[in-house]
Amino acid sequence: MSIISVRDVSFFYNEKKLGLKNINIEINKGEWIAILGHNGSGKSTLAKTLVGLLEPQKGEILIDQVLLNDETAYELRKKIGIVFQNPDNQFVGVTVRDDIAFGMENLCVPREEMLQKIEFYAKKVGMSKFLDKQPSNLSGGQKQRVAIAGILAMHSDILIFDEATSMLDPYTRNDLINYIKTLNKEGLTIIMITHDVNEALLADKMLILNKGELYAFEETAEILKKPEVFHECHLELPVALEVASLVKNIEVKEKLWEYALTK
Amino acid sequence: MGIRFNQVTHEYASYSKVTYKAIHNISLSILEHDEFIALVGHTGSGKSTLAKHMNALIFPTSGTVEIFNNIITKKRDKKIKYNSIRKSVGLVFQFPEYQLFEDTVEKDIMFGPLNFKVSIEEAKKVALESLELVGLDESYLNRNPFNLSGGEKKRVSIAGILALDPEILVLDEPTSGLDPEGKNILMRLFKDIHKKTNKTIIIITHDMDLVYQYFNRVLVLKDGELSFDGSPERLFKSDILDKNHLDFPNTIKTLKHIKETMNLDINIYQKTVEDVIKELNRVTKNE
Amino acid sequence: MNSIIIGQYIPGKGFFYKLDPRTKIVAVLFLMIAVFMLENIAQLFMALGIALFILLLGRISIIKVIKGLKAIFVLLIFTFVFQVALNTEGKILSQANMHFNLYSVIGVVLAFIIWRLLVRVGKFKILMFIAFILGVYIILRYVNFGTDFYSFSLTIYEKGIEMSVFVVVRILIIITFTTVLTLTTKPTDLTHGIESLLRPLKKIGFNSEDFALIISLSLRYIPTIFDEAQKIMAAQASRGADFSEGKLKDKLKQIISLLVPMFIIAFMRSEELADAMESRNFVPGQPRTRINVLKFSMIDVYSGIFTLLCLAGAIVNKVI
Numbered sequence: 001m002s003i004i005s006v007r008d009v010s011f012f013y014n015e016k017k018l019g020l021k022n023i024n025i026e027i028n029k030g031e032w033i034a035i036l037g038h039n040g041s042g043k044s045t046l047a048k049t050l051v052g053l054l055e056p057q058k059g060e061i062l063i064d065q066v067l068l069n070d071e072t073a074y075e076l077r078k079k080i081g082i083v084f085q086n087p088d089n090q091f092v093g094v095t096v097r098d099d100i101a102f103g104m105e106n107l108c109v110p111r112e113e114m115l116q117k118i119e120f121y122a123k124k125v126g127m128s129k130f131l132d133k134q135p136s137n138l139s140g141g142q143k144q145r146v147a148i149a150g151i152l153a154m155h156s157d158i159l160i161f162d163e164a165t166s167m168l169d170p171y172t173r174n175d176l177i178n179y180i181k182t183l184n185k186e187g188l189t190i191i192m193i194t195h196d197v198n199e200a201l202l203a204d205k206m207l208i209l210n211k212g213e214l215y216a217f218e219e220t221a222e223i224l225k226k227p228e229v230f231h232e233c234h235l236e237l238p239v240a241l242e243v244a245s246l247v248k249n250i251e252v253k254e255k256l257w258e259y260a261l262t263k
Numbered sequence: 264m265g266i267r268f269n270q271v272t273h274e275y276a277s278y279s280k281v282t283y284k285a286i287h288n289i290s291l292s293i294l295e296h297d298e299f300i301a302l303v304g305h306t307g308s309g310k311s312t313l314a315k316h317m318n319a320l321i322f323p324t325s326g327t328v329e330i331f332n333n334i335i336t337k338k339r340d341k342k343i344k345y346n347s348i349r350k351s352v353g354l355v356f357q358f359p360e361y362q363l364f365e366d367t368v369e370k371d372i373m374f375g376p377l378n379f380k381v382s383i384e385e386a387k388k389v390a391l392e393s394l395e396l397v398g399l400d401e402s403y404l405n406r407n408p409f410n411l412s413g414g415e416k417k418r419v420s421i422a423g424i425l426a427l428d429p430e431i432l433v434l435d436e437p438t439s440g441l442d443p444e445g446k447n448i449l450m451r452l453f454k455d456i457h458k459k460t461n462k463t464i465i466i467i468t469h470d471m472d473l474v475y476q477y478f479n480r481v482l483v484l485k486d487g488e489l490s491f492d493g494s495p496e497r498l499f500k501s502d503i504l505d506k507n508h509l510d511f512p513n514t515i516k517t518l519k520h521i522k523e524t525m526n527l528d529i530n531i532y533q534k535t536v537e538d539v540i541k542e543l544n545r546v547t548k549n550e
Numbered sequence: 551m552n553s554i555i556i557g558q559y560i561p562g563k564g565f566f567y568k569l570d571p572r573t574k575i576v577a578v579l580f581l582m583i584a585v586f587m588l589e590n591i592a593q594l595f596m597a598l599g600i601a602l603f604i605l606l607l608g609r610i611s612i613i614k615v616i617k618g619l620k621a622i623f624v625l626l627i628f629t630f631v632f633q634v635a636l637n638t639e640g641k642i643l644s645q646a647n648m649h650f651n652l653y654s655v656i657g658v659v660l661a662f663i664i665w666r667l668l669v670r671v672g673k674f675k676i677l678m679f680i681a682f683i684l685g686v687y688i689i690l691r692y693v694n695f696g697t698d699f700y701s702f703s704l705t706i707y708e709k710g711i712e713m714s715v716f717v718v719v720r721i722l723i724i725i726t727f728t729t730v731l732t733l734t735t736k737p738t739d740l741t742h743g744i745e746s747l748l749r750p751l752k753k754i755g756f757n758s759e760d761f762a763l764i765i766s767l768s769l770r771y772i773p774t775i776f777d778e779a780q781k782i783m784a785a786q787a788s789r790g791a792d793f794s795e796g797k798l799k800d801k802l803k804q805i806i807s808l809l810v811p812m813f814i815i816a817f818m819r820s821e822e823l824a825d826a827m828e829s830r831n832f833v834p835g836q837p838r839t840r841i842n843v844l845k846f847s848m849i850d851v852y853s854g855i856f857t858l859l860c861l862a863g864a865i866v867n868k869v870i
Binding site: 039040167169172239240242246248249255 | 525
Binding site: 074077 | 766767826827832836842
């Protein structure tokens with residue numbers, strides 16, 4: 001069942017700057033999709049069109065079978081949330097509690113319900129003890145967790161991560177990604193935008209953008225055996241895959257592909 | 264002697280009057296040329312604090328830091344010209360957004376030299392030289408820094424410090440946020456500068472692959488203390504990484520996996536992908 | 551480096567902390583009006599007495615309030631001196647010639663030097679200043695040797711002293727009220743209170759809710775901006791920008807090197823923030839529920855009655 005449909009979407013920033021060209025994608029409920037591409041390939045542009053922050057000049061987007069436009073954006077934004085790259089520039093509230101509440105306040109959720117949901121979702125992301133803390137006392141990873149809680153509290157079942165780990169150190173990054181894994185296991189659809197192929201390997205499918213166009217969209221297990229796809233799109237393969245593509249022994253190749261997928 | 268830390272501790276006071284030791288009892292020596300050092304450690308281990316002592320941006324709360332024969336203690340010494348230390352030890356921070364401010368690349372790079380009373384003609388000359396050192400050509404001089412890509416901005420910010428011609432160069436995560444191609448361009452650049460000019464270069468990084476490939480000396484900080492000072496090989500053969508929330512380089516991890524799952528006698532200490540391939544081909548030739 | 555203490559708010563317990571911010575804001579306003587209606591010193595000292603009594607009741611440390619006064623100390627001295635010098639009503643309390651001759655001028659210069667030295671070493675800067683002023687007065691009045699190249703008659707009238715005390719005490723009372731307000735009210739609660747009081751303005755097109763959101767966003771970013779300023783200064787200092795010394799022309803360049811990155815970062819931030827808010831269903835002007843609500847309690851009622859009584863008393867006093 002298709003939860004997101006992107007049909008022949010094109011977006012131009014202006015005459016000179018192309019964002020996206022003729023993009024066609026179908027994403028199913030519960031899938032984990034990684035969107036990869038070099039800087040400027042259109043990844044963030046695509047993310048923003050999916051939540052209605054940018055309106056494509058051509059084509060249409062359907063979220064849960066409903067066409068995304070000015071009138072439906074408000075309702076559809078309840079289903080699809082986005083966590084941005086800079087943890088500081090999306091934290092609205094003066095405290096963690098206020099920030100998680102922000103989305104619900106916009107949806108006119110009654111106060112009693114808000115308080116309950118805040119307790120519930122803060123616990124879910126492991127931030128129960130931080131409800132009264134200010135953002136200046138939180139680490140980048142903690143702020144991203146608060147962002148996730150705020151979106152889950154709006155009952156979104158699609159989460160987009162727009163390079164949400166790139167400003168975090170490796171240790172915190174791993175932590176956050178493990179948490180996203182649990183969310184996916186619970187049935188949430190995850191769209192993860194990254195230029196880190198290692199992160200992308202966790203996904204069910206990889207979508208590779210190159211200069212605004214869709215270059216490839218395949219199961220991860222298949223695409224990692226095609227190093228030329230990554231090279232042509234200016235993406236660096238992780239060591240294990242680079243080695244797998246060059247080594248002669250087939251058993252070693254298989255072991256390396258296995259290793260890359262399970263890390 | 265370039266920089267010497269003698270039992271340096273730096274405490275920050277926080278609003279609740281509880282002091283927090285960012286670095287504790289650090290002693291180490293850095294020569295004024297020929298060194299190529301990686302500084303690693305988990306977040307909060309004190310790397311940035313350590314780096315800021317190296318150009319006297321901050322003073323130790325106890326202990327002394329000797330920088331090119333200036334002895335920095337916790338008190339401000341009127342005889343020391345702290346500002347001129349920044350000409351000998353150049354510190355480049357992680358985000359170019361905190362540094363770039365002029366409307367042309369040329370003017371921005373000239374800012375540093377002009378602060379040290381260099382003439383305008385000389386500053387212009389130096390700006391062009393520094394630009395070329397970071398791999399950007401003349402055409403960038405009149406461009407607006409804010410219209411550059413992330414990688415180009417980084418290089419302009421590095422050029423801004425190179426223009427001061429410091430003897431020791433310290434860079435805080437210069438490759439973070441860059442795509443893999445950009446990372447390698449930059450690292451080769453530093454290695455180039457190091458070879459051409461013999462300057463000592465210290466780089467703070469999280470990337471263990473880079474550490475293994477490019478450096479001959481690694482400093483590991485853990486919770487504000489120096490837990491290792493030596494070669495990358497020795498570091499990876501010890502158990503210090505596990506204790507420090509730090510990862511092994513991918514070449515080693517990959518070979519370790521093959522060694523264990525296929526029960527082969529592999530030398531896992533290989534630096535580059537080419538080395539790994541050679542070793543694997545060697546070991547599997549007889550299979 | 552980050553703290554809850556934005557503005558003068560210091561967490562604590564006591565009467566004033568339990569009051570609704572709206573009550574406090576309105577009370578401060580009404581009481582200020584009441585104080586301005588008082589006409590003589592006796593009434594003013596009564597008001598001061600009430601203010602001190604309130605402070606004690608609320609267990610506010612008087613020391614903290616005095617610290618808040620330090621900032622306007624110079625203003626108070628100025629006001630005092632002005633009133634004394636210019637007011638010419640009432641009995642003459644003292645009339646004396648102030649002599650400017652070689653010796654007195656040297657005396658004044660010496661006093662100045664001694665004062666600056668003592669200030670550098672000692673702690674009681676305010677007392678030193680007062681001592682300096684008194685010293686200058688004594689020197690100019692009594693050092694009468696040789697020929698004066700200039701002299702004038704400094705006459706201090708009774709009314710002058712009275713008025714200056716009056717004005718100074720009035721300022722003190724007002725400052726006390728506002729200090730108590732900011733000391734006991736969190737900036738966010740203050741914003742909430744102001745927004746709530748301004749809500750009726752919606753009818754003329756001013757959206758107080760959006761305004762309050764802007765203010766609370768600004769408050770939330772103060773520590774962040776402070777941190778960024780530090781980082782920018784560190785980056786520019788590493789290029790030789792010395793923020794403490796240098797000629798005026800250099801200083802200008804240094805300030806620009808600090809401000810330009812701050813503005814650029816602020817612009818980028820506002821774009822990203824707007825995207826984040828919009829993706830979370832924020833629509834400016836649309837009704838929203840609130841997680842933080844203000845509630846009145848009995849304390850507010852009592853305080854309100856007290857304030858109204860004070861105001862009424864002042865009005866009655868003025869009219870009679």
